[in-house]
Amino acid sequence: MKTYDKLIFELSRPGRKGYSLPADNFGVKGMAEIPADLLRKNEAELPEVSELEVVRHYTNLSSKNFGVDTGFYPLGSCTMKYNPKINEEVAALPAFNNIHPLQDASTAQGALELYYNLQKMLSNIAGLAEFTLNPYAGAHGELTGLMVMRQYHMSRGDNKRTRVIVPNSAHGTNPASAMVAGLEVVEVKSKPNGSIDVEDLKPLLDDTIAGIMMTNPNTLGMFETEILEIAKLVHEAGGLLYYDGANLNPLLGKVRPGDMGFDIMHINLHKTFSTPHGGGGPGSGPVGVAKHLVEFLPNPHVKKGEDGKFFVDFGKDSLGSVSTFFGNFGVMMKAYAYILTLGKENIRKVGPLATLNANYIKESLKDDYLLPIEGVCKHEFVFDGLKDKSTGVTTLNVAKRLLDYGFHAPTIYFPLLFHESMMIEPTETESKETLDDFIEVMHKVAKEARETPEEVINAPLTTIVRKLDETGAAKNPILSYRALKEASK
Numbered sequence: 013m014k015t016y017d018k019l020i021f022e023l024s025r026p027g028r029k030g031y032s033l034p035a036d037n038f039g040v041k042g043m044a045e046i047p048a049d050l051l052r053k054n055e056a057e058l059p060e061v062s063e064l065e066v067v068r069h070y071t072n073l074s075s076k077n078f079g080v081d082t083g084f085y086p087l088g089s090c091t092m093k094y095n096p097k098i099n100e101e102v103a104a105l106p107a108f109n110n111i112h113p114l115q116d117a118s119t120a121q122g123a124l125e126l127y128y129n130l131q132k133m134l135s136n137i138a139g140l141a142e143f144t145l146n147p148y149a150g151a152h153g154e155l156t157g158l159m160v161m162r163q164y165h166m167s168r169g170d171n172k173r174t175r176v177i178v179p180n181s182a183h184g185t186n187p188a189s190a191m192v193a194g195l196e197v198v199e200v201k202s203k204p205n206g207s208i209d210v211e212d213l214k215p216l217l218d219d220t221i222a223g224i225m226m227t228n229p230n231t232l233g234m235f236e237t238e239i240l241e242i243a244k245l246v247h248e249a250g251g252l253l254y255y256d257g258a259n260l261n262p263l264l265g266k267v268r269p270g271d272m273g274f275d276i277m278h279i280n281l282h283k284t285f286s287t288p289h290g291g292g293g294p295g296s297g298p299v300g301v302a303k304h305l306v307e308f309l310p311n312p313h314v315k316k317g318e319d320g321k322f323f324v325d326f327g328k329d330s331l332g333s334v335s336t337f338f339g340n341f342g343v344m345m346k347a348y349a350y351i352l353t354l355g356k357e358n359i360r361k362v363g364p365l366a367t368l369n370a371n372y373i374k375e376s377l378k379d380d381y382l383l384p385i386e387g388v389c390k391h392e393f394v395f396d397g398l399k400d401k402s403t404g405v406t407t408l409n410v411a412k413r414l415l416d417y418g419f420h421a422p423t424i425y426f427p428l429l430f431h432e433s434m435m436i437e438p439t440e441t442e443s444k445e446t447l448d449d450f451i452e453v454m455h456k457v458a459k460e461a462r463e464t465p466e467e468v469i470n471a472p473l474t475t476i477v478r479k480l481d482e483t484g485a486a487k488n489p490i491l492s493y494r495a496l497k498e499a500s501k
Contacts, residue, residue: 016065016068016069016072016073017072017476018069019493019496020059020061020066020069021059021493023059023061023065023069024059024060024061025060025061026060027060028060028061028062028065029060029061029062030061030062030063030066031063057494076476078420080092080093080094080095083418083419083420084419084420084438084442084446084449084450085420086373086419086420086421086422086436086437086438086450087420087421087422087423087435087436087437088391088392088423088436088437088438088439092420093282093283093286093439093441094286094439094441095286095287095288095346096286096349096350096353098349098353099286099287099345099346099347099349099350100346102345102346102348102349103342103343103345103346103349105345107122108122108123108126108341108342108345109342111123113336113337113338117321117322117323117324118321121321121322123341124314124322124323124324125322126344126345126348127145127314127322127338127341127344128314128315128316128322129348130143130145130298130344130347130348130351131143131144131145131298131314133348133351134279134298134300135300137264137265137268137359138257138260138268138269138270138277138279138300139268139269139270139271140268140269140270140274140277140300140301140302141300141301141302141303141305141306142300142301142303142306142309143298143299143300143301144156144298144299144300144309144310144313145296145298145338145339145344146299146310146312146333146334146335146338146339147278147296147297147298147299147310147334147335147339148294148295148296148297148335148339148340149280149295149296149297150185150257150258150278150280150282150283150295150297151185151188151189151297152297152334152335153257153278153279153280153297153298153299154185154186154189154225154254154256154278154297155189155192155193155334156278156297156299156310156331156334157254157276157277157278157299157301158176158189158190158193158195158225158254159193159310159331159334160276160299160301160305160308160309160331161176161193161222161223161252161254161275161276162193162194162195162222163308163329163331164252164304164305164308165222167308167329170250172219172220173219173220173221173222173250173251174194174195174196174220174222175195175196175197175198175220175221175222176190176195176196176197176198176221176222176223176224176225176254177198177199177200177213177216177217177221177223177224177225177251178190178197178198178199178200178224178225179199179200179201179202179208179225179226179230180199180200180201180202180429181202181206181230181231181232181427181428181429182225182226182227182231182256183227183231183256183258186225186256190225195222198216198221200212200213200216200224202230202429204384204385205232205234205385205387206230206231206232206234206385206427206429207230207234207236207237207238208226208230208236208238208242210238210241210242210245213242213245214245217245217246217248217249217251218249219249219250221246221249221250221251222251222252223246223251223252223253223254223275223276224242224246224251224252224253224254225254225256226239226242226253226254226255226256226274227255227256227257227258227259228255228259228263228269228272229259229262229263229389229390229391229392230259231259231426231427232385232389232393232394232427232429233259233370233389233390233391233392233393233394233435233437234385234387234389234390235390239272239273240272240273242273243272243273243274244273247273252275252276252305253273253274253275253276254274254275254276254277255269255272255274255276255277255278256277256278257269257277257278257279257280257283257284258280258283259390259391259392260279260280260283260284261283261284261362261363261366261391261439261440262363262366262367262370262390262391263363263390264284264359264360264362264363265359265360265361265362265363266360266363266364267363270300270302274302275301275302275304275305276299276300276301276302276305277299277300278297278298278299278300279297279298279300280295280297281295281296281297281298281343281344281346281347282295282296282343284362285346285347285350285351286346286347286350287343287346287347287350288346294340294342294343295340295343296339296340296343296344296347307327307329307330308329308330308331309327309330309331310330310331310332310333310334310335311326311327311330311332311333312324312325312326312333312337312338313325313326313327313330314338361440362440363390363391363440365440366390366391366437366438366439366440367388367389367390367391369438369439369440369442369447370389370390370391370392370393370436370437370438371388371389371393372444372447373393373436373438373447373450373451374389374393374436376451377395377451377454377455378395379399380398380399380454380455380458380459381395381396381397381398381399381434381454381458382395382396382397382398382399382432383395383396384396384430391437391439391440392435392436392437393435393436394427394430394433394434394435394436395432395433395434395436396430396431396432396433396434397410397430397431397432397433397434398410398432398458398461399458400458400461400462403461403462403465403468404465404469405461405465405468405469406432407424407425407432407433407434408424408425409461409468409469409471410434410454410457410461410468411424411434412468412471412472412479413457413460413467413468413471413472414453414454414457415471415472415475416471416472416473416474416475417453417456417457419450419453422434422435422436422437423435423436423437438450
């Protein structure tokens with residue numbers, strides 16, 4: 013409704029209100045108990061609107077949001093993989109939702125059993141000995157894993173191993189986590205397909221190297237075919253292999269990081285195990301380790317006694333605590349529900365279907381978009397912008413034009429190996445019909461770029477918010493209604 017296509021402040025009329033509560037008759041002083049110096053001198057400048065106007069305004073506003081429940085996100089499992097609604101129902105079960113982390117373990121056996129079972133499931137999936145579920149998110153998991161790496165070397169008196177190797181194609185959290193963990197970052201070059209240059213790696217492997225951080229497939233969606241050779245070289249040099257589990261999705265049920273030689277890994281539950289992570293959280297970044305590193309995992313631990321009861325343990329050689337109690341338990345419940353729903357056989361289909369969908373889109377669009385790396389990709393792939401560079405249409409323009417056709421943009425300008433990167437990941441959940449619609453629109457945008465480039469350059473043209481001056485908005489943000497009124501004078 014036109015009336016409600018406004019800011020809430022624009023609907024404001026003096027004296028309007030939903031309702032006001034009467035003075036209490038229960039002896040509670042309320043505001044009178046607050047010291048005068050803590051009270052504002054003037055009334056808050058809040059909009060004055062009726063309850064009906066508030067309900068209609070925000071209901072109308074919510075219908076303008078784009079989410080995974082309303083449309084396709086080609087940026088994939090990064091945060092926008094579909095999350096089955098049964099996961100939410102399970103996480104809201106009162107028996108779990110109303111427990112407290114400080115209650116006696118004997119009264120929380122169900123929660124501890126879930127935690128314990130999920131640890132074992134992830135260990136089997138990853139090919140590692142043990143997991144902790146305590147880290148709150150992926151980057152937190154990275155940091156925890158690197159702290160385990162440092163703790164391991166220090167326990168052996170090998171204190172000079174303070175450097176960690178990171179590929180130049182890596183996600184930015186990798187070097188950031190390493191530096192926060194107190195490690196020096198050493199960069200290893202990548203080949204044109206994004207895989208590690210083994211010949212460049214070899215001279216870096218001395219007695220100061222604590223380990224190497226990798227993801228497989230790499231950030232370009234290509235499998236590291238020399239991973240066994242890399243593992244051999246790093247281990248012979250006394251280092252450990254760290255697996256960034258962001259790209260576990262295409263390998264699920266097919267290949268295990270532990271079998272590739274990795275000693276430590278974190279898993280993004282929101283990416284592979286279908287737990288929402290929109291808006292920055294809540295998240296979970298479980299960390300798994302090989303047998304020789306189990307003792308260094310953070311406290312507390314959930315263990316199972318000989319009597320079948322579950323209990324909480326604090327290891328003496330642990331690196332300490334990395335979170336309050338057991339991390340984000342509600343997120344773990346969603347991942348647990350997802351794994352049980354799929355079961356052992358169906359979980360093996362996740363990787364192949366994600367890979368099939370990605371390759372279908374890639375092969376369908378490579379005549380219009382520049383494909384810098386040929387070959388079979390995994391769950392994602394990267395275009396280097398439009399094939400025809402003469403139009404002046406950039407990757408950003410294509411992304412904005414997609415909004416006009418009801419599609420969210422893919423990840424753009426990452427990875428940094430290409431100037432016009434467009435990373436596309438459809439995930440395993442999207443139907444062929446949805447993929448075909450996306451492919452059709454991408455072809456249409458490419459045609460527009462050739463025939464009417466200004467239309468694409470000026471996009472979006474039909475959205476509620478049109479093309480923005482993003483640089484101006486960053487340098488001179490308007491963050492309040494008062495500032496907006498001043499700017500419009």
